[in-house]
Amino acid sequence: MQPLVTRAFDPLLGIFTGVLAFYLNETHPRTAREEGRRLHELVAWKWARFREGKRREREGRGEEEWERARAGCELHDRPTSSGASIEACDLDPGTAGLQPPNLQVQPLPSTGLLPDYHHPSPSAHDVMILPLRLRALPALAARQTRTFASSARALAPRAIVYEQNGEPTQVLRGLTLPPLGNPGQGEVKVRFRLSPVNPADINVVQGVYPSLPKPHDNLNTPKPVFIGGNEGLAEVQEVGEGVQGLKKGDWVFMGGPQMGTWRSHALLKADALIPVPREEGSKVTEVHAATMAVNPPTALRMLSDFGDLQPGDVVIQNGANSAVGQAVIQIARHKGLKTINFVRDRDDLEGLKKELQDLGADHVMSYGELADKASRKKIKEWAGGKDIKLALNCVGGKETTEMAKLLGQGAHLVTYGAMSKQPLCLPPGLHIFKDLKSNGFWMTRWYAQNRGPARVELARTLVDLVNQGKLREPAHEIVELGGAGESDEEVGRRVREVIERGASGGGKKTLLRFRDEE
Numbered sequence: 332m333q334p335l336v337t338r339a340f341d342p343l344l345g346i347f348t349g350v351l352a353f354y355l356n357e358t359h360p361r362t363a364r365e366e367g368r369r370l371h372e373l374v375a376w377k378w379a380r381f382r383e384g385k386r387r388e389r390e391g392r393g394e395e396e397w398e399r400a401r402a403g404c405e406l407h408d409r410p411t412s413s414g415a416s417i418e419a420c421d422l423d424p425g426t427a428g429l430q431p432p433n434l435q436v437q438p439l440p441s442t443g444l445l446p447d448y449h450h451p452s453p454s455a456h457d458v459m460i461l462p463l464r465l466r467a468l469p470a471l472a473a474r475q476t477r478t479f480a481s482s483a484r485a486l487a488p489r490a491i492v493y494e495q496n497g498e499p500t501q502v503l504r505g506l507t508l509p510p511l512g513n514p515g516q517g518e519v520k521v522r523f524r525l526s527p528v529n530p531a532d533i534n535v536v537q538g539v540y541p542s543l544p545k546p547h548d549n550l551n552t553p554k555p556v557f558i559g560g561n562e563g564l565a566e567v568q569e570v571g572e573g574v575q576g577l578k579k580g581d582w583v584f585m586g587g588p589q590m591g592t593w594r595s596h597a598l599l600k601a602d603a604l605i606p607v608p609r610e611e612g613s614k615v616t617e618v619h620a621a622t623m624a625v626n627p628p629t630a631l632r633m634l635s636d637f638g639d640l641q642p643g644d645v646v647i648q649n650g651a652n653s654a655v656g657q658a659v660i661q662i663a664r665h666k667g668l669k670t671i672n673f674v675r676d677r678d679d680l681e682g683l684k685k686e687l688q689d690l691g692a693d694h695v696m697s698y699g700e701l702a703d704k705a706s707r708k709k710i711k712e713w714a715g716g717k718d719i720k721l722a723l724n725c726v727g728g729k730e731t732t733e734m735a736k737l738l739g740q741g742a743h744l745v746t747y748g749a750m751s752k753q754p755l756c757l758p759p760g761l762h763i764f765k766d767l768k769s770n771g772f773w774m775t776r777w778y779a780q781n782r783g784p785a786r787v788e789l790a791r792t793l794v795d796l797v798n799q800g801k802l803r804e805p806a807h808e809i810v811e812l813g814g815a816g817e818s819d820e821e822v823g824r825r826v827r828e829v830i831e832r833g834a835s836g837g838g839k840k841t842l843l844r845f846r847d848e849e
Contacts (some may be wrong), residue, residue, distance in 0.1 A: 477621055489813050489845055491826050492556040492596035493545075494573030496538030499830045503536065503559065503824030505812075509551055511598055519601050521565035521583065525621035525809065526592040527842040529654075530750075532561055535589065542775055544589035558591030560843075564607070564621035565597070569623060574601040584606040584624040586687065586786055588775045593826075595813065595845035605786050606796045615797050618804045620840055622654070627793050627802060629747060629774045630658035634666060637743040637770060638720045642667030645714045647737060648723035649673045649698070649730055650750060654840060655803055657690055659723060664691035665801045671713055673701050675735060690803070698730045718742065728753030740765055747772045805839040814846035 338540055447569045488508040495502060500668070514520045534540035536559060546555035567581045577583070580706020585592060587603035607620045634640065646663055650656050651672030663670050674680075676697045684695040694713050700706050725748030735744050735757055744767060746755060761767040796802040810829050812822050826843070833841055 340587075374836075377499065392808050401756070410441065412615050417490055425500040436829075442525055470608055473785070488594060489819070489822065490551075490591070491559045491686075491823065491843070492552075493536055493542065493559065494554050494556050496536065499533055499536045499559075500827045503823055503830070505819035505826070506550065506552070506556065507819055508594070508596075509549070511596055513754065514569050514574075514598055514671055516571055517573050517601055518571040518578055518598050519574060519583075519604065520569040520571075520596065520598055521604075522568050522596050523568055523592060523594060524561035524564045524582075524846065525617050525842045525844055526560050526594075527622055527625075528560075528593075528623060528843065529562060530834065531625075532559060533830065534560070535561065542588045545592060545677075558594055560592030560594070561585065562622065562624045563590055563592030564617055564623075565592075565599075573602070577601055577604065577606060582609060582620050584620060584790075586778050586782075587622070587777070591754045593843055602782075605790050608791050613794070613798060614800070615794055618807055618809075619802075621796050621841060622805055622807075623772055623790070626654040626805075627658045628777075628789055630662050630791065631653050631789070632777055632835070633745050633747065633772055634659065634662055634668070634721075636772075637745050640666070640668060640720060643669070643715075643717075644721075645669045645671060645717060645719045646721045646723065646797060647671045647673070647710075648725075649734055649735060650725040650748065651687060651692065651695065652813065653725060653748075653750075655725065656723075657687070657805065658802065660687060660690045660692045660844075661802050662672055665796060665799075669693045671696070671710060672700055672720075673730065698733075701730070701733050707737065721745070724755070725750055727751045727755050729756070731755050733768065735761055738765065738767060742767060746770070803838045809844055811840050812843055812845050 397480075402594050414689050417831045422529055429500060429740065430770075436815075446733055474500065489501055489506055490506050492506045493502040493504065507587050511520060536557075544557045546557055548555040550556060565585075567577055567579055567583060570577055570579065583604040583606050585603065590599060590603065605624070605760060607615060607623070626646050634646065635746055640646070646659070646668050648656055648659055648670065651660065658674065660667075660670050671694045672692045673696055674683060674687075675724075677683065680697055684692075692749060696706065696710075719737055720729040720739060720742050722738055722742065722744045724734070724744060725747045727746070727749040728751040730751065731744075731746075738744065738761070742765070746769070749755075755769075757767070757769060762769075771821070781789075793802065810825065812825060829841055
């Protein structure tokens with residue numbers, strides 16, 4: 332039985348690509364490798380889209396019919412030079428018995444035209460896949476069996492996207508993306524390891540956040556789509572020309588707004604990425620690094636940039652059990668500052684108080700207790716008679732009004748959120764008689780105003796806190812997405828369910844991870 336050649340295009344195009352491959356391999360070996368990979372990735376993506384359509388059709392076919400199709404998957408005993416055999420299909424119930432359109436299987440003797448891609452000892456019985464698998468032929472021989480469908484899954488990037496603003500539980504969906512090319516000038520190719528789902532991400536999808544992403548019109552969708560996610564940890568896979576300070580294997584987090592982190596792979600501008608310092612023995616985990624771009628730096632900057640705080644000074648904050656609030660507690664303790672923390676009334680209030688005190692909170696009080704005038708005397712005692720110089724607000728409404736009344740002369744009230752969706756109301760007397768300074772803080776603006784060394788120093792400071800045991804991982808849940816057998820529809824449904832579950836509370840940070848497809 333003769334060897335196989337699987338070609339993704341019509342016969343004339345197959346001959347043309349063969350001649351082109353021979354010419355490039357003789358004259359420009361590097362270009363040959365790149366073009367071979369591009370062709371392979373293109374067909375891999377088309378095959379993944381084909382499988383997705385067939386998987387959806389499967390719902391209308393009986394299980395008995397699918398079992399017959401699966402049983403009919405033919406094993407062609409075509410030896411390679413290593414003695415292995417190649418299956419004609421991968422016995423996956425989702426693809427068994429199916430052949431993608433425009434794929435032809437024809438015999439072709441080994442030509443020896445592409446020595447860079449052949450097994451070291453090619454023979455007349457080698458399997459050549461042209462142009463589908465030029466780059467991976469050594470892997471075929473080494474692993475003995477490798478199927479077309481599985482390699483297609485391995486190379487198809489995925490993302491969580493939406494076409495228009497709306498409730499995330501209604502508009503988000505999974506999408507298999509076209510294959511990525513090589514990084515261009517100043518670009519890097521990355522694979523996302525973990526991508527958090529933050530409250531601001533939900534607001535972005537709803538269309539009510541001031542920083543909105545740009546639509547992608549090159550993903551082969553009927554309409555341009557947006558890719559969700561603002562924060563994430565990625566690993567550098569390939570570096571383009573002109574990129575300095577980054578190399579393959581480096582961890583990076585996002586230094587630019589709305590870069591679309593809810594995906595498996597991306598080509599990104601190198602100057603929008605912040606490397607994560609990792610020396611031998613580092614305690615920085617994937618979760619630390621994935622959540623390092625927004626909440627911990629927000630806490631660090633607010634404690635550093637407003638007022639001249641000295642060890643022993645007191646900081647007060649509402650929303651103390653939020654991700655930023657918990658980072659404030661830990662970083663303030665490291666700086667020698669005391670914290671008085673306010674949280675929403677709830678059934679297990681004492682349990683929450685204990686959790687925050689375990690993080691380093693000096694005192695914790697509910698909003699109901701704050702509204703009691705008798706509590707003010709207690710808070711003054713906790714402050715040791717000192718003026719309170721800094722209050723951090725992520726709630727708004729009457730809770731912030733009551734908290735602001737506790738501040739001393741020339742203090743700062745810094746607002747970085749509005750969870751209650753209520754206006755910020757401050758008595759005029761606080762400004763007139765106490766010279767209250769009301770400021771806003773937005774980490775996105777800080778990144779825009781501070782580049783290069785300032786960003787590197789920020790990352791180094793946070794990593795040092797982690798290595799010293801001063802900054803813990805947030806409580807979290809990792810949601811694994813994708814992988815062989817999970818369709819785009821299933822991926823989208825699972826993300827919508829996760830977001831709906833998170834809207835009802837739970838206190839854990841949700842992080843998305845796209846599994847390797849194989």
